Amino acid sequence: MQSRPPQVLALVASGTCVLAAGTLLASFLEFGPHARHMAAHILAMNVAAPVLAATALARWKRPTGSIALLWFATSVQIAVIWVWHAPIAQNLILHAPGATIVAHAVLLAVATAFWATLLLLNGSSRWHAIPALLLTGKLVCLLAALLVFSPRALYGSVDHAVHGLGDQHLAGLLMLAACPLSYIVAAVFITVHLIGADEPPRPAPPIRRTAAS
Numbered sequence: 001m002q003s004r005p006p007q008v009l010a011l012v013a014s015g016t017c018v019l020a021a022g023t024l025l026a027s028f029l030e031f032g033p034h035a036r037h038m039a040a041h042i043l044a045m046n047v048a049a050p051v052l053a054a055t056a057l058a059r060w061k062r063p064t065g066s067i068a069l070l071w072f073a074t075s076v077q078i079a080v081i082w083v084w085h086a087p088i089a090q091n092l093i094l095h096a097p098g099a100t101i102v103a104h105a106v107l108l109a110v111a112t113a114f115w116a117t118l119l120l121l122n123g124s125s126r127w128h129a130i131p132a133l134l135l136t137g138k139l140v141c142l143l144a145a146l147l148v149f150s151p152r153a154l155y156g157s158v159d160h161a162v163h164g165l166g167d168q169h170l171a172g173l174l175m176l177a178a179c180p181l182s183y184i185v186a187a188v189f190i191t192v193h194l195i196g197a198d199e200p201p202r203p204a205p206p207i208r209r210t211a212a213s
Contacts, residue, residue, distance in 0.1 A: 032167025033094055034155065038174045044104055046182040049111035057119055065120030067128050073114040074132045078139050080110050085143055090155040126194060130187045137183030140175065147172030 083089060084103050093099045114136075118129045147154070149172075153165045 032164060032170070034090075034164065034167045034171040035174060037093065037100070038171035040104055041107060042174060042178045044108040045111035046178050049108055050115045050182075052108075052112050053115035053119055057116060065117065065122055065125060067121070067125050070114075070117040070121060070128055070132055073110070073117045074136060077110045077114045078136060080106060081140060082143060085147075087155050094155065126190065129190050130194075133183045133187035133190070137179045137187070140183070141179040144172045144175035144179065148176065 084093075084107065089103075093103055114132075118132065121129055148169050150165075150168065153168050155164070155168065
């Protein structure tokens with residue numbers, strides 16, 4: 001059985017579409033700036049990025065995958081996510097519309113590169129996608145848990161600290177919901193696919209002929 005990452009990606013994308021619809025609706029409701037910002041992150045990194053990567057690889061010639069490139073893209077994506085959620089970066093985004101556009105563009109670019117390098121892996125190197133996905137999901141969920149369980153608002157002015165704690169908690173909950181529907185589910189599907197790929201084909205049962213009476 002040959003590995004077919006676009007099919008795996010299609011299953012993951014179909015699961016995240018439900019979350020995408022909810023977060024897209026949430027962005028138009030009376031949610032705070034952090035919840036709307038997180039909804040845009042989820043749509044960009046967990047829906048648009050894998051779809052863009054799969055579409056690009058399906059239309060153009062697929063180069064040979066590289067394990068080093070996958071881990072480099074994984075490290076860059078994790079670093080960018082944490083840097084953009086540092087208090088100094090979030091306060092800049094809240095007060096500068098241009099910084100918001102840059103943030104979403106950078107997150108989309110690094111996420112697309114991550115999924116592209118993951119989908120390019122083939123053969124025995126495909127198993128590296130599993131720890132890369134699990135590590136990314138674990139660290140993203142850790143950041144989300146920090147937002148949810150923090151007893152005080154981590155961003156904004158004093159006034160925002162009083163009124164923005166619920167907005168921060170909601171943003172963290174959206175991130176926690178997106179983690180298992182993207183990275184972890186993708187890792188599970190790839191694991192199952194790799195296990196099935198190693199199974200030899202079963203021989204057909206012999207046909208028994210009965211003597212004519």
